[in-house]
Amino acid sequence: SQKIEQNSEALNIQEGKTATLTCNYTNYSPAYLQWYRQDPGRGPVFLLLIRENEKEKRKERLKVTFDTTLKQSLFHITASQPADSATYLCALVSSGSARQLTFGSGTQLTVLP
Amino acid sequence: DTAVSQTPKYLVTQMGNDKSIKCEQNLGHDTMYWYKQDSKKFLKIMFSYNNKELIINETVPNRFSPKSPDKAHLNLHINSLELGDSAVYFCASSLRGQGGNTGELFFGEGSRLTVL
Numbered sequence: 562s563q564k565i566e567q568n569s570e571a572l573n574i575q576e577g578k579t580a581t582l583t584c585n586y587t588n589y590s591p592a593y594l595q596w597y598r599q600d601p602g603r604g605p606v607f608l609l610l611i612r613e614n615e616k617e618k619r620k621e622r623l624k625v626t627f628d629t630t631l632k633q634s635l636f637h638i639t640a641s642q643p644a645d646s647a648t649y650l651c652a653l654v655s656s657g658s659a660r661q662l663t664f665g666s667g668t669q670l671t672v673l674p
Numbered sequence: 675d676t677a678v679s680q681t682p683k684y685l686v687t688q689m690g691n692d693k694s695i696k697c698e699q700n701l702g703h704d705t706m707y708w709y710k711q712d713s714k715k716f717l718k719i720m721f722s723y724n725n726k727e728l729i730i731n732e733t734v735p736n737r738f739s740p741k742s743p744d745k746a747h748l749n750l751h752i753n754s755l756e757l758g759d760s761a762v763y764f765c766a767s768s769l770r771g772q773g774g775n776t777g778e779l780f781f782g783e784g785s786r787l788t789v790l
Contacts, residue, residue: 604678604782
């Protein structure tokens with residue numbers, strides 16, 4: 562069956578360090594992958610999109626990699642700040658006909674001052 | 675201006691009641707969605723509409739009925755509410771590009787439904 566797994570439910574890191582979040586998938590042929598941020602009581606907010614033929618994407622302090630051989634995406638936040646504390650969700654768009662976006666369960670990141 | 679707005683934000687009701695959640699987007703998008711987020715924060719798609727036509731209908735009970743009067747609105751009506759329906763329901767919209775690709779989703783703030 563199809564699965565999207567994010568490495569851990571919660572991740573604590575010290576301010577200034579790089580946070581690395583993992584998204585693994587099985588039995589998908591993703592056309593592309595997206596990362597979202599969700600704050601408590603709010604809706605998810607889009608951060609980055611990376612296509613199957615792209616290895617890496619950057620936006621300010623954010624970097625996403627996509628390895629279709631390993632079936633994995635890594636999401637990095639460099640020079641992390643307490644304001645980066647949130648739940649981060651990865652989502653896949655299948656290359657099948659439905660083209661729907663399916664979400665992982667998320668990783669709650671806490672950046673400690 | 676709020677891009678995707680849904681009402682009400684909170685809904686507390688008794689088992690067996692019928693309730694509706696409304697959603698409107700002012701982004702000019704052609705595709706709208708309903709997602710359900712359970713207590714474990716897992717976000718699961720329920721329905722997707724493209725230009726008022728249903729294109730995704732995941733396995734949800736028949737008690738859930740989406741209605742899209744126009745491409746800017748997608749409402750969710752729930753009949754005979756059950757305890758297990760308690761969750762946060764998110765409306766979202768996107769542009770559907772070439773080949774049916776789903777672009778980034780814009781989410782509303784969510785409607786927290788509590789069934790007692």
